[in-house]
């Protein structure tokens with residue numbers, strides 16, 4: 592008789608689903624699961640179109656469910672899944688189908704872009720812990736996500752390093768005692784670049800982040816500092832704090848991942864090397880701490896950690912996002928949807944780096960109104976924005 596590993600050790604393996612498994616966050620999550628195979632098991636893997644990567648991952652991790660949006664009819668993954676009793680779902684609704692039938696303990700939403708909202712909404716109520724890397728879903732559908740969270744017991748653990756830091760700083764604290772959050776940002780590759788040369792910024796320069804190794808879209812977002820604008824909204828939505836309680840500060844070393852200030856004048860910060868695996872592991876282990884071989888900080892060397900206020904002239908999106916959040920309505924969702932599109936156009940070299948934020952601003956001006964959006968209205972607005980931006 593074959594005894595399942597979980598029965599042998601008398602504790603259940605946590606079943607993990609990874610949505611966006613072939614990306615920067617998804618791959619790091621798989622390496623963490625490998626390191627903790629005595630307690631974590633890959634149950635479901637979903638990707639957009641990286642069929643070769645998925646095939647290798649399926650052979651290595653033996654998930655029960657596999658989803659892919661696009662795959663060639665004769666790809667060996669299809670035969671492998673059918674021979675090995677693995678349920679393979681193909682097509683744009685593959686992830687949703689898996690969410691419906693799988694019984695996940697922990698689900699990681701590591702899809703990139705506002706399209707991740709459907710996965711976030713689908714997972715709430717369907718898993719115990721939602722490890723959320725896809726910040727865009729909170730930006731584009733903040734109210735919808737909040738409403739759904741209020742009606743279900745699923746717990747959200749942020750994967751974004753700043754929000755993981757704030758989450759950890761708030762453990763054991765009363766929310767009423769929180770005075771301020773300091774959301775740190777490195778300033779990206781163009782923190783000190785001469786503004787007169789912004790016209791000639793190339794894709795290669797924009798995706799070359801000084802501290803973090805990440806996917807292409809978030810790397811460009813870091814270069815415009817849209818990433819910090821998205822994170823500012825993400826913090827408001829996750830921690831239910833007032834916009835004027837969150838201050839963005841530049842911290843070029845990316846060691847302090849964020850800080851909180853309490854009413855008594857005391858501060859807490861969470862520190863670590865700029866390595867996303869720390870925050871991913873923390874979320875996948877449901878907030879438990881376990882040994883890791885991730886890089887350590889050394890406090891015996893001479894250290895200097897710098898902090899600067901934001902230069903709004905260099906990074907105008909950080910001014911605009913505050914204005915749009917104050918004005919409310921559909922402005923913040925438009926910002927995220929338009930950003931997904933124009934960053935894609937920049938990466939395809941169809942527009943210049945300096946066109947990114949003005950195009951988003953124009954799109955917000957064109958479509959802004961004061962109504963909040965249902966899921967259906969959001970889908971309709973997305974198609975209108977795609978059409979407006981020439982997709």
Ligand code: NAD
Pocket residue numbers: 610611612613614615616617637638639640641660686700701702703704706724725726727750751752803804805806807808809867
């Ligand atoms: P990435 O581009 O490296 O990977 C994206 C993943 O999403 C891929 O697996 C791709 O197959 C999948 N995907 C894309 N479109 C999809 C679709 N329509 N349906 C299903 N799957 C789809 O992205 P990333 O850098 O890993 O970032 C993922 C998310 O995590 C983003 O929201 C990003 O802002 C956030 N995040 C990333 C980092 C980082 O270090 N990379 C840090 C903090 C937060």
Ligand code: MG
Pocket residue numbers: 751752753822
């Ligand atoms: Mg971050």
